[in-house]
Amino acid sequence: MGTLPTPSTSASAPHWRSPDGSATLFAGDCLERLAELPAESVDVIFADPPYFLSNGGSTCKSGRRVSVDKGSWDKSLGVDDNHAFNRAWLAACQRVLQPNGTLWVSGTSHVIYSVGFAMQQLGFKLLNEIVWEKPNPPPNLSCRYFTHSTETVLWAARDRKSKHHFDYPAMRRQNGGKQMKSVWRMLAPGKSEKSHGNHPTQKPIELLSRIVAASCPPGGVVLDPFNGSGTTGVAALRGHARYIGIEREAQYLELSQRRLEAELPARGGRARLHVAAE
Numbered sequence: 001m002g003t004l005p006t007p008s009t010s011a012s013a014p015h016w017r018s019p020d021g022s023a024t025l026f027a028g029d030c031l032e033r034l035a036e037l038p039a040e041s042v043d044v045i046f047a048d049p050p051y052f053l054s055n056g057g058s059t060c061k062s063g064r065r066v067s068v069d070k071g072s073w074d075k076s077l078g079v080d081d082n083h084a085f086n087r088a089w090l091a092a093c094q095r096v097l098q099p100n101g102t103l104w105v106s107g108t109s110h111v112i113y114s115v116g117f118a119m120q121q122l123g124f125k126l127l128n129e130i131v132w133e134k135p136n137p138p139p140n141l142s143c144r145y146f147t148h149s150t151e152t153v154l155w156a157a158r159d160r161k162s163k164h165h166f167d168y169p170a171m172r173r174q175n176g177g178k179q180m181k182s183v184w185r186m187l188a189p190g191k192s193e194k195s196h197g198n199h200p201t202q203k204p205i206e207l208l209s210r211i212v213a214a215s216c217p218p219g220g221v222v223l224d225p226f227n228g229s230g231t232t233g234v235a236a237l238r239g240h241a242r243y244i245g246i247e248r249e250a251q252y253l254e255l256s257q258r259r260l261e262a263e264l265p266a267r268g269g270r271a272r273l274h275v276a277a278e
Helices: 030-036 079-096 112-122 168-174 205-215 231-238 250-267
Strands: 023-027 042-047 058-061 064-067 097-107 125-133 150-157 183-185 221-224 242-247
Touching: 023 231, 023 250, 030 079, 030 242, 042 079, 042 205, 079 097, 079 112, 097 112, 097 205, 112 125, 112 150, 150 205, 168 205, 205 231, 221 231, 231 242, 231 250, 242 250
Parallel strands: 023 242, 042 097, 042 221, 125 183, 221 242
Antiparallel strands: 058 064, 097 150, 125 150
16 A cells, blocks of 8 residues: 655644554644645545534434534634635645545535535536435424434535546445445444544444445545544545545544544554654
């Protein structure tokens, strides 16, 4: 397996890199870190951007009413500024994608329509609209709406000329020999997936493992510009791909380090946590 793309000489030092070079975490703003990566150096990007949901509302968790506020990073900037941000990070991702690379973006109605419109503006080719259906979602406390039980995942190629990678046989095998449809029924992450710590918007490893298996060529590079808890990195390593994660929140960088370190022994050798010098 090769090494990860080398950032420019003026780039920030990695926050953490695995001893075998298969995974790297960068601390900081995603736009700044993406600008430091070489153009056309990444095969697959999964992005779970801010949903702009932290508005003082509440939801139900384990039978209790809890705040939906996740942090300052999830507060709305206003419709125009939210869209400008989405367009900016999508353009930065488009630059680092290989000519045949693809991008996956998850979101709810609060953000996904802006993302889809920005993709059209930038010339991405939309391949699929995946619906992630949650079998046991939190109830709607107001009883004035249908219970929110899905999230949308948009899958797009870098441009209309892209000849994207899709492992059709693998997806068919996963689906009992039948063509896999675009509605994926998967449980939200359970306690076992949060044994290294909690993140408010963590995605299930099953979702990311399917995405990596479907769209990443053998030994390819997977990037997550909103690394969060590091689930994309775990899926990449389990799928024998290389991984780059970008995260600005220190607590989630530490969480991701723990998760990725735990995966590395399974790849042939005891992992050693290495934090780059400041």
